[in-house]
Structure formats: structure tokens, C-alpha cells
Amino acid sequence: MEVVYEGKSKIVxxxxxxxxxxxKYKDSATAGNGAKKQxxxxxxxxxAKITKILFELFEQSGIETHYIxxxxxxxxxxxxxxxxxxxxxxxxxxxxSFSARYGIPExxxxxxxxxxxxxxxxxxxxxxxxxxxxLALELASEKELKEMSEKALKIxxxxxxxxxxxxxxxxxxxxxxxxxxxxxxxxxxxxxxSCRLWDSKTGQxxxxxxxxxxxxxxxxxxxxxxxxxxxx
Ligand code: UDP
Numbered sequence: 001m002e003v004v005y006e007g008k009s010k011i012v013x014x015x016x017x018x019x020x021x022x023x024k025y026k027d028s029a030t031a032g033n034g035a036k037k038q039x040x041x042x043x044x045x046x047x048a049k050i051t052k053i054l055f056e057l058f059e060q061s062g063i064e065t066h067y068i069x070x071x072x073x074x075x076x077x078x079x080x081x082x083x084x085x086x087x088x089x090x091x092x093x094x095x096x097s098f099s100a101r102y103g104i105p106e107x108x109x110x111x112x113x114x115x116x117x118x119x120x121x122x123x124x125x126x127x128x129x130x131x132x133x134x135l136a137l138e139l140a141s142e143k144e145l146k147e148m149s150e151k152a153l154k155i156x157x158x159x160x161x162x163x164x165x166x167x168x169x170x171x172x173x174x175x176x177x178x179x180x181x182x183x184x185x186x187x188x189x190x191x192x193x194s195c196r197l198w199d200s201k202t203g204q205x206x207x208x209x210x211x212x213x214x215x216x217x218x219x220x221x222x223x224x225x226x227x228x229x230x231x232x
Contacts, residue, residue, distance in 0.1 A: 001014065045074050064185040085120045170196075
């Protein structure tokens with residue numbers, strides 16, 4: 001297969017038919033923009049499964065995603081979208097860079113979900129970017145920005161409810177959108193690599209912070225998220 005792009009956690013190949021890509025989830029985990037890197041056997045398959053569950057759930061709620069079908073444990077067929085070079089981050093609870101930037105203790109529940117954007121650029125370390133800058137740099141149109149924010153907030157409500165049933169608190173997450181046939185659709189993945197998930201009762205972290213902060217065994221946590229998500 002012809003490689004179109006290789007990222008930190010996925011390889012994108014040309015699909016067999018026009019308008020498709022084949023995405024392979026890798027087992028590597030990176031943190032601090034690649035400063036820390038490790039392989040975790042089975043991570044790609046677990047993230048592919050969690051993403052499939054969520055993307056099918058969003059489709060049922062009328063949110064179009066790039067997901068077409070699963071090819072094998074780590075490989076999926078997706079629509080060939082043009083990725084908007086802006087990451088959308090939704091936060092329900094203060095954590096990570098938000099806590100560090102504003103001096104807010106991790107765990108503070110925010111009065112409403114916040115929408116944040118960062119420029120998708122490893123070279124620049126994904127800097128925070130505001131809407132005016134996004135428009136001035138022509139990264140997205142006003143209409144696209146509005147659509148991405150609305151979809152991200154709707155996804156937040158769906159995911160919060162879903163994970164609540166799995167006894168998990170959705171703290172924050174990152175989304176990537178793409179342009180496909182003049183529509184904005186959800187792309188990339190949504191997994192414990194890109195979400196913060198805390199056990200609802202104990203507050204135990206079940207996401208990539210385990211790797212970022214050396215808190216224990218990553219795959220035990222990811223498998224637990226998958227187990228609970230499968231049983232919702
Ligand atoms: N996130 C991500 N990719 C990024 C940056 C952030 O998936 O390049 C996710 C991260 O896992 C968390 C949320 O977005 O669920 C908010 O991350 P934050 O800005 O707090 O970043 P961090 O603490 O990782 O620097």
C-alpha cells in the first residue's frame with residue numbers, strides 16, 4: 001500500500017478506491033511532542049476499537065465521521081478528507097496544559113464546557129490559537145469554525161453521557177475535523193490517547209496521563225476503558 005502520511009500514532013495509506021484512505025493505528029505512544037516515546041503492544045488495536053464504538057455512536061446522532069469500516073484489528077477504511085489544521089479541545093474539568101497555563105488546580109469542574117483551538121503543528125508544538133488568528137491565517141472559514149465548535153460540543157454531550165454509563169468522567173479531549181465533499185466531518189481518533197478519562201468513583205486516571213506522568217501500566221487502563229465501553 002502507498003503511504004500518504006506517517007504520524008506519531010497512525011499511518012495513512014491510499015485507499016483502493018478514490019475518495020478513501022486506509023488508516024493503521026500504531027502501538028507507539030508519544031508525549032511532550034515526541035520527547036517521550038514508547039511502544040505498547042496492543043494499543044493500536046484498543047484505540048481502533050474504542051474509536052469505532054464512539055464514531056458509530058456519533059453517526060447515530062447525525063454527526064458524520066470519516067469512519068467507513070474496520071478492515072482488521074488495527075486498520076480501518078475511512079473517507080479521504082482534507083484535515084483542517086486546527087485541533088479542537090473541549091474541557092469539562094481543568095487539567096493538563098489548562099491547569100498549568102491559568103494556575104487552576106487539576107480537577108476543578110468548569111461551569112460550562114470550554115472550546116479551545118490549537119494549531120496542528122509539531123514543529124511549533126501545537127500552539128494555542130484564537131479564532132481571529134485562525135481566520136487571518138485562512139486555516140478555516142468562519143462557517144467552518146462555527147460548525148466545528150457546535151459539533152465538538154454536541155460530541156462532548158454524547159461522550160459525557162456514554163462514559164458516565166461506563167463509570168468514567170470525561171475530563172477533556174481533542175478532536176480533528178476534515179473537509180469532505182463540502183462538508184465538515186469528524187476525523188482522526190477518539191481514544192484514551194486523546195481524552196482524559198477518570199474513574200467516576202475513585203478518580204483514578206485511565207488515559208495517556210499514565211504514560212505522560214509514569215503512573216502505572218498504560219495497557220491495563222486502556223483495556224479497562226475498552227471493556228467498560230463495550231459493556232455500555
Ligand atoms: N490532546 C491531544 N493531542 C494534543 C494535545 C492534547 O490528544 O496534541 C488531548 C489530551 O490528551 C487531553 C486534551 O487534549 O485529553 C487536552 O490536553 P492539554 O491541552 O491539557 O495538553 P497536555 O496536558 O497533554 O499538554
